Amino acid sequence: MRRIAAGLFLCFVLSGCMLSRSVETDEVGIRNFYENLEEIEQKITISAEFPNYVSEYLITYEYRKDGDHLLTVLEPESIAGVTVTLRDGAAVLSVDELQLETGSLDKNGLTPISALPKLFDSWETHPSGVESVRENGCDYLLLDYEDDAVLYRTVFSRETYLPIRAEVFCDDECVLRLQYAAEGEQSSVSTESNLGGDLS
Numbered sequence: 001m002r003r004i005a006a007g008l009f010l011c012f013v014l015s016g017c018m019l020s021r022s023v024e025t026d027e028v029g030i031r032n033f034y035e036n037l038e039e040i041e042q043k044i045t046i047s048a049e050f051p052n053y054v055s056e057y058l059i060t061y062e063y064r065k066d067g068d069h070l071l072t073v074l075e076p077e078s079i080a081g082v083t084v085t086l087r088d089g090a091a092v093l094s095v096d097e098l099q100l101e102t103g104s105l106d107k108n109g110l111t112p113i114s115a116l117p118k119l120f121d122s123w124e125t126h127p128s129g130v131e132s133v134r135e136n137g138c139d140y141l142l143l144d145y146e147d148d149a150v151l152y153r154t155v156f157s158r159e160t161y162l163p164i165r166a167e168v169f170c171d172d173e174c175v176l177r178l179q180y181a182a183e184g185e186q187s188s189v190s191t192e193s194n195l196g197g198d199l200s
Contacts (some may be wrong), residue, residue, distance in 0.1 A: 001043065023132065027127045027130045030130065030156065034124035038064075039062065039063060041063075042060065043058070043061075043074075043179070044178050045058050045181075046059060046175050046177070047176070047177040049175050049176070050175075057073055057112075067088060068084075068085050069116070070084070071085075071113060076198075088163075102187060110150060110175075115152075118152065119152055119178075122147070122152050122154070127143055129143070131141065131143075140155050140156060141157075144157075149171065150168060152167075152168055153168075165180060166180075167177060
């Protein structure tokens with residue numbers, strides 16, 4: 001009986017340690033993944049909610065840690081092919097007369113374009129307070145990060161740490177929704193340890 005009781009107690013302690021380490025492990029995992037991420041190309045559906053209207057786009061976003069970031073519009077068809085280069089915090093449009101909507105979503109000048117690198121920054125430098133969430137029978141990770149009264153919320157795959165979706169809130173109102181394409185539809189991911197590999 002003592003052996004059984006001791007065994008049960010040990011299992012309880014070990015399971016408690018595993019649970020307590022789980023969130024910490026995921027936080028470290030998210031930070032390490034994005035610290036080592038050299039570049040990634042993502043397909044994202046963006047819905048930007050301005051005071052009087054909503055703008056929706058399907059884009060590809062090429063993130064490069066030490067270089068320019070490139071955003072290319074796939075939809076709507078009227079501006080398909082428009083590209084925006086993010087260079088040193090400034091957006092450079094690469095199209096003749098067509099314009100991508102880059103209006104501010106809040107008083108601090110947040111735009112649908114500037115929010116993209118801001119999300120990457122939050123994943124790399126502020127992955128604290130990560131929570132485990134379960135949706136449709138699958139386990140995900142939820143990260144909230146607040147900066148200058150703007151809340152950035154991201155849901156990650158627990159297996160890969162790649163984003164599933166993200167939301168940006170200003171004054172408690174959701175102004176930006178991002179839905180990332182399924183991993184099988186994403187392009188390659190390069191990290192410091194796998195500069196030529198495809199982890200998608």
